[in-house]
Amino acid sequence: MHRRYLLAAAALLAGAFPALAAPEPFRVEGLPRGGFLTIREAPDADSAAVETVPVGRRLLGFGCTNETPSGNTWCRVKFGRSVGWARRRYLTPD
Numbered sequence: 001m002h003r004r005y006l007l008a009a010a011a012l013l014a015g016a017f018p019a020l021a022a023p024e025p026f027r028v029e030g031l032p033r034g035g036f037l038t039i040r041e042a043p044d045a046d047s048a049a050v051e052t053v054p055v056g057r058r059l060l061g062f063g064c065t066n067e068t069p070s071g072n073t074w075c076r077v078k079f080g081r082s083v084g085w086a087r088r089r090y091l092t093p094d
Helices: 002-016
Strands: 022-030 036-040 049-054 058-066 074-079 084-088 091-093
Touching: 049 084
Parallel strands: none
Antiparallel strands: 022 058, 022 091, 036 049, 036 084, 058 074, 074 084
């Protein structure tokens, strides 16, 4: 009986949180040569920086959104051990 409650609770929680998109490889482009893309804590240019990624480097994307106060499209990304948000306009599918 206890196991049935645990399974039911797990099913409810799984539906409460959307799954992350499958990882998609991107390359940083569209910035000046020698430039860096800033990964931020939140999808906002004023949010704290988490990491910088040099132009030409690869990272993984996990879905994008344009539902931001600025209306810009931001993608959830991972570079090394750092996870945050980056502007979509600087990410090219790799």
